[in-house]
Amino acid sequence: MRLIPLDLDRDLAMLHGWVTHPRSVYWMLQGATVEQVRAEYQGIVDNPHHHAWIGLDDDGTPLFLAETYDPAHSELAPHYDVRPGDIGMHVLVAPPTRKRSGLTSAVMRAVMDFCFADSRVDRVVVEPDVTNEAIARKNAEVGFVVVKDVPLHGKTGRLSFCTRAAYEMSVPHLRPETIAYAHRRLIAKAIAEFSHERLIAPVSLGEDRYRFGDHTFTARRFALEHWVVDADSIEGPLDALDVIAGLRETLGIPEKLLGTYLEEISATLAGTAWKLTHRRETADELVHADFPTIEAAMTEGHPGFVANNGRIGFGLRDHEAFAPEAGQPVRLRWVAVLKTKSIFVYDGDERDHYEDELGPGGLAHFEQQLRGRGLDPEEYRYLPVHPWQWEHKVTVTFAADVASRAIVPLDESTDRYRAQQSIRTFFNVDRPDRHYVKTAIAVQNMGFLRGLSPKYMQATPPINEWVARLVAGDEELRACGFGVLRELASAGYTGDAYHRIGVPSAYTKMLAALWRESPVPQLAAGERLATMASLLHRDRDGNALVTALIRESGVSAAEWVASYFRAYLRPVVHCILRHDLAFMPHGENLILVLENHVPRRVFMKDIGEEVAVMNDQPLPPEVERIRVDVTDELKELAIFTDVFDGFLRHLAGILAVDGVLPEREFWALAGDCVREHAKDHPDLAGRLDLLRPTFAHSCLNRLQLRNTLQMVDLTDQASSLIFAGELENPIAVFG
Template sequence: MRLVPLDLDRDLDLLHAWVTHPRSHYWGMQGATVDRVRSEYQGIADNPHHHAWLGHDEDGSPLFLAETYEPAHSELARHYDVRPGDIGMHVLVAPPTSKRSGVTSAVMRAVMDFCFADSRVERVVVEPDVRNEAIARKNAEVGFVEERHVQLHDKVARLSFCTRVAYEMSVPHLNPHAMASAHRRLIAKAIAEFSHERLINPEKIDTNRYRFGENTFTAKRYPLEHWVIDADSLDGPLDALDFIIGLRETLGIPEKLLGTYLEEISATLAGTAWKITHRRETAEELVHADFQTIEAAMTEGHPGFVANNGRIGFGLSDHEAYAPEAGSPVRLRWVAIRKDESIFVTAGDERAHYVSELGEELLDRFERQLASRGLDPGEYRYLPVHPWQWEHKLTVTFAPEIARRAIVPLDAGPDRYRAQQSIRTFFNTDRPDRHYVKTAIAVQNMGFLRGLSPKYMQATPPINEWVASVVEGDEELRACGFGVLRELASIGYTGDAYHRVGTPSAYTKMLASLWRESPVPKIAEGERLATMASLLHRDRDGNSLVSALIRASGMSAARWVATYLRAYLRPIVHCLLRHDLAFMPHGENLILVLENHVPRRVFMKDIGEEVAVMNDQPLPPDVERIRIDVTDEIKELALFTDVFDGFLRHLAGILDADGVLSAGDFWALAGDCVREHAKDHPQLSGRLDLLRPTFQHSCLNRLQLRNTLQMVDLTDQAGSLIFAGELENPIA
């Protein structure tokens, strides 16, 4: 949101409609004429100690009126001892035109941020009508403390104050209502996913009514033992932490890691409460939203993991600055690192890469910064750093290297980025044609510390080039519009003591980055982008985006799903059967290209870490790392586990629960997609049995519960899997 000075010539009619609306009766202008409103606000415009502001929503629509004033020059001066740094404030939210929860809270924080943006302000003063209980609650939410009632010329007012520190310490999302909702959602998800992984077995007590422990609930069961639980139907204790504690032996959490897992559960609850409080986009609005608005609006996290929003290491201000749902602009920090103590890999020219990402002017300034310190710019290269990593880790953990100028701090880049769902990857919002930047960050999230290994990433650009050549050279994949976003360059520092020890650890993954292609230059007019995770999104009112997209497309649900499966499922099947090539094609790793609200093609990303070749075909030496030797049954799990169980079961459940398309019809369409591919490619028949009646049930939460610090060994991911029997194949 942003505030601009009120312009009476432009805003008078809007202002009059707002201040005279019945919901604005505490504003004291009921029945006022347009001329009276103009006169009132002309008086404010002429007063150097009083200012009126029009507040705009994120999309530029007028949303609220704010006033700021100097209490020393108001009637409040007679009622309290005015301090230097005091500012008075009024706020009026526009009468609602649709159901949108959380608007007033968001507006209140926007106005408070605006007030405290002036470094001279130390305290905000308000004096609402004592009868206005609603605004009193909103004031308390952001840190106001009522001092006493005072008689002003037109009302009895609550004289209240909020200091800068009180506001900074306010946590409006950590309130009983939001946290109760977060507990309810997380327990519903825990019961659903732990039941799916056969860790627990709820008792059926009636049609669609179940009991587990002290909780009863309404649920429907779908193919792949997928549970859709109505969170609002949950009865019984609603404390997610106690729920996990009560199951610790059943879940098999190692005693030494129980506290870590509980912290991830607490962080997931806090993140959910924040999203409930602050994310306000409706599913209908997201149908027409841009790429990054959709990215920030996602509230679910990984659909399978229960503790999926840990981010251990982030504080409150870090969350609001760097979490993807906060949608805050981020300017990356840049450091210079010695070439002889670092790694840089790209298919092109190194300096040309920096010019394309930074521009000649900034690159020249960086070189002059180095020269001004008596350093030779020719001996250095440039690495982007997450601001959190610089502040919390690098200045301490790499202090000796900074002191001896092996690492040289430079400046923030001019471009603004936004964090993506993976937390450590950034999209350039000022120059969307420029690359994504993926950074190392020592934050524990969903079973891993989110670092990057320089030595491991040496092979990333070659791997991406090889995969891209396979995809681009395949007629079937071209026909499906399937593409990959290549990771084109990687960089990392290796001159520290942690690397000299010779043992890989979290400390050898703290200072590295890579650059990935942006999808923006690859789309045509009339196309737009969205993370595939958005197909599993429900807004705060429970409405799903995928159902809204289907309605907006004008297509039948069956045709829409069939079109989507051709863009997503068919290429995955083809890569598996034709090339023994497997990706990790979950929601966050796919970007949809939508035309008329229908997914027509997809981009796969995160290739370097999450791709495998499962045969003995010749590979370039730099690409050999991705080869794995597995049985045909494990190969098939690249479809059954990663696609069917990891994503499509959730999508099928949403469409069935919404009454848009039955789960039976959904899986029939998925089966048709696989069979049509087989019909079109008879030469691939029999390579794998994708229509087998059952497949091994590989379990994600069991991995995290076994070791919440590192779920799998990245050098032997297949060997790390945990199975729980078999699942029936829904397309058999």
């Protein structure tokens, strides 16, 4: 948001509508004519100590009115000792034309940022009407402290101050009620998932009531030993950190990593509290929302991991600027790196790639910046960098390389991006047809430091091309509408000391990027996108998005789920049976294509790091990395663990709890999907036994608890798995 001076010739009609609106009663201009409003604000325009501003959204839409004034020249002057550096402020948010989550809070911060942008300002002063409780709450959010009530013209004002330091340290989401909400939900999830992984065993008290430790709660149990714990029913101490610490031996957390895991738990609590405070979209609203809005509205991380929102390394302002739930537009930083000290892989011309992403003018601008430093553009290539990574890592960890001009800082992108659920991947909101950009970022999240290895990524575009050709050439996959979003290009810097010593580490994964296809150009009329993770989303009132989608679609729940299975489950099963090809098909890795609110097809992404070929078929040398040698039982886990246990058990639980579809019918439909595929492809009979009565119970939290810094070896993931007995196969049980 930005503020521009009020222009009465331009803004009067709009201003009159704002200040006379019934919601603007505290502005004391109810019933004023247009000329009376002009006279009121002409007085402000003519006053050298009082200024009026129009606040604009990032697309230029007028959103609010702000006034700033010198308290020494106002009616406040007799009521307190005015200091040099004080500035008075009023703000009025425009009457809403649509519901918009967190708008008033965002406006308040924009006005405060504007006030403190003047280095001479030390303190903001406000005097709202004592009966205006709504603005009092917003003032408290940003750090205002009430001093006293004072008599003013037409009202009793509540004199309040906010210093620069108080504003910078304000944490509106960290309040007793929000953190209690977060504790409840995290304890509920810990009980559910640790019980699912057989780490703990709550005791039944009868009638869906259970006890574990100091807590009693209500829960329902479903297939795959899936627990749905009612967070609001929990009785006992509400401290998730104490719960985890008290279970450290039961959970098997190494002593040296306990602090790290608790930090991820604490960050997850803070993230939940932040989302509760700032994200207010309802499930009904998200039914009609666009793709970026749905991504930003997600209140949960990975459905299975208890510590799923760590982001160790992000501070509060980083979270507000770069977290997907913040929904803020981000302009990526760009650097030039010497070609002799970097890699670039693309099945095409390198310059064409940059022109497509930057536009001819953008590329020419970067080349001119290099020439202006006396450098030859022919010797360099270009790399997008996460702003956090530039500030915290590149300028420090690669200081010598920047100083030697092996890495050259350039301008930020002209296009604006928004972070996706994976934190380091960005969607272009100005040009949605352009590629996603995946950047390295040295933030610890959910068991991994989120870096990118330039050398590892050299094979990523060829792997993606190979997978895309296989998928496009398969008649069954085409019939299902199954597609992959190719990672078409990769680039990375390798000229640093960390690469020269020849030892792979976190430091060799700090300066690299990938470009992935956007799904937007591949949409037909009437289609829209949603992350598959959204099917597990509940809003702050507990309403499920999937339930709202089914209701709005006008089709039965069984029809909706069957369509979803055909779009998602059938092609994933086919890839395993026909090609021994496994993906990592969890919610964040799939993008649904919806038509009339019903899933019709899907896009798979994150191919380079997640795909595996599990046979001895001939592969191009550059694709050989994805081959793994595993037993048939482990191949089957690509469906049983990654699809059934990793995602569908959560979806089945939501639909059952909401009374939308009984779990027996849900799993019967899943079984029908698998059996129909077998009937249509008799030549694949016997390849794998997806109808076996039980399968090995592979546990995700156990991986993270064992080593929260690196859950698995990405070069040998199968050997990292941890099992806890077997689970009953729900498509056999309900078959």
